[in-house]
Amino acid sequence: MEAIQHKDEDIFDELTLVQAAKKGDLEAFSQLVKRYDRNIFRIAQHITHNEEDAQDVVQEAFLKAYRNLQQFQGNSKFYTWLVRIAVNEALMKLRRRRADKTVSIDEDVETEDGSMPREVADWSPNPEQLYGQSELGDILKKTIQGLPPGFRTVFVLRDVEGMSTEETAEMLGLSVPAVKSRLLRARLQLRERLSKYFKSKRGGDKQP
Amino acid sequence: MKCAEFLKELTDYLDDAISPGVKRELEEHLQWCHDCEVVLNTTQKTIEIYRNNKLYELPETLRVRIHSIIMTKCKGSRQSKKTST
Numbered sequence: 001m002e003a004i005q006h007k008d009e010d011i012f013d014e015l016t017l018v019q020a021a022k023k024g025d026l027e028a029f030s031q032l033v034k035r036y037d038r039n040i041f042r043i044a045q046h047i048t049h050n051e052e053d054a055q056d057v058v059q060e061a062f063l064k065a066y067r068n069l070q071q072f073q074g075n076s077k078f079y080t081w082l083v084r085i086a087v088n089e090a091l092m093k094l095r096r097r098r099a100d101k102t103v104s105i106d107e108d109v110e111t112e113d114g115s116m117p118r119e120v121a122d123w124s125p126n127p128e129q130l131y132g133q134s135e136l137g138d139i140l141k142k143t144i145q146g147l148p149p150g151f152r153t154v155f156v157l158r159d160v161e162g163m164s165t166e167e168t169a170e171m172l173g174l175s176v177p178a179v180k181s182r183l184l185r186a187r188l189q190l191r192e193r194l195s196k197y198f199k200s201k202r203g204g205d206k207q208p
Numbered sequence: 209m210k211c212a213e214f215l216k217e218l219t220d221y222l223d224d225a226i227s228p229g230v231k232r233e234l235e236e237h238l239q240w241c242h243d244c245e246v247v248l249n250t251t252q253k254t255i256e257i258y259r260n261n262k263l264y265e266l267p268e269t270l271r272v273r274i275h276s277i278i279m280t281k282c283k284g285s286r287q288s289k290k291t292s293t
Binding site: 026033046058120155187 | 215216218219220222223225242243246247249250251253254255257258259260261262263264265266270271274275277278279281282283285286
């Protein structure tokens with residue numbers, strides 16, 4: 001089996017690889033897969049909450065991108081286009097697993113309002129010192145899973161993957177103000193929920 | 209400035225996408241409002257903690273397997289395109 005090499009990843013820029021792949025260079029497309037597969041998996045897993053679905057999303061998104069490569073105009077970055085495909089695939093998976101079948105990026109935006117801060121205790125010591133790595137991972141997963149899909153997708157693209165507001169808007173087919181409003185509420189809701197675990201307990205919590 | 213107005217600007221403030229005038233107002237508010245200061249600090253920590261602890265890493269063995277499936281299917285779709293033309 002072919003070993004995946006990381007060192008070659010940055011030699012070619014994205015556009016060169018895309019142009020070569022368009023001309024039928026499979027190795028160039030393989031480089032694009034290696035460059036972005038981990039990001040796509042992470043995004044898909046955050047949306048679907050299901051490892052099997054996330055693996056399928058990675059496969060289907062790259063395959064769809066490959067088959068439609070000729071339609072990719074290069075007005076946006078290839079990665080932006082790819083994430084857009086992957087998000088749609090992931091939402092479709094989520095819909096299939098849900099009884100109501102109405103999952104969308106707009107879900108709960110108007111009705112959901114758990115964003116007003118109620119918990120105003122500071123966090124100290126640092127949460128990373130309070131919990132072990134795996135316990136902390138479980139808390140973070142459980143907490144972000146509680147957000148509506150539209151909120152957690154914006155948060156993941158913007159704050160975890162480090163995309164700009166404009167890129168996130170393009171990836172999700174949303175306006176910039178819509179991304180900002182979801183991001184604010186996602187951040188505040190996560191903060192509120194994490195406070196339950198991380199808030200400092202003043203007085204009375206000293207170990208005997 | 210009221211707390212509600214502070215909250216409305218919080219995301220832009222954290223992303224440093226705010227005009228100097230509004231920034232000054234927010235910082236004045238922070239000087240006397242302890243609750244907003246805590247909300248700001250803990251929101252910042254929320255972002256950092258998710259950014260620093262990336263959840264759901266794709267295991268390398270699985271990654272190699274998925275990569276091989278994708279490339280096999282791409283090859284297949286290219287060949288079927290060739291034969292159909």
